[in-house]
Amino acid sequence: MIHILTGTYAVFRPGEGRDPAPAELDLGCGKGRFTLDLAARYPDRRVLGADVMIGRLRKVARKAENRGLGNLELLRADNLDLVAFQLPPASVRRAHLLCPDPWPKERHRDKRLVNTDFLCRLRRVLVPGGVLHLATDHDPYFADWQRLLAALPFFVRDDSAIADVADLQTDFELLWLKQGKTVPHMAFRYQPEA
Ligand SMILES: C[S@@+](CC[C@H](N)C(=O)[O-])C[C@H]1O[C@@H](n2cnc3c(N)ncnc32)[C@H](O)[C@@H]1O
16 A cells, blocks of 8 residues: 655554554665565564655555565655654654665755754654664765764664664665675664663
């Protein structure tokens, strides 16, 4: 099922009336390989796949139906709106941001999702101890993340927090790996008291 959240200001409640457990959130799930595999691996976890492109989400929805994945909900939403106000506070156990658009040109730099504002807003939806999982093939963006996160004491690096999904790949990651590129991952735990 695809929930259309673009242009709405209401709070979306994942699995309303069913399981209130914090979700795994894939921000910019694209064609959905990672999201689908995550939902299939952990049928007892609620997985949210978010993207702005409805065509991609429709394809992911069809694949989810074919695989009988009842624990996956798809959101047509803007990543920033989701973390800023569309998801309930402390509703996410792990946020995955994998191969987001790197906007490599200097004049497009302000289009990048990951900046201090986004990281601070993300705290609202993460549970204490929740995880931010990042990956990119774009070295300057990766270095930028390291610099930004090093300055935020409430995010503590902990790559062990993604060990259970280390073998799952996204569609873009697969593409880059086939081209001989590397796609480093890293993870940070949200520690509100830090
Ligand atoms: C480079 S693709 C990566 C897709 C997937 N994570 C992967 O690794 O295969 C980036 C995805 O983010 C989506 N996207 C871009 N900006 C977004 C935004 N502001 N909110 C939600 N999704 C966005 C795009 O539509 C696209 O599907």
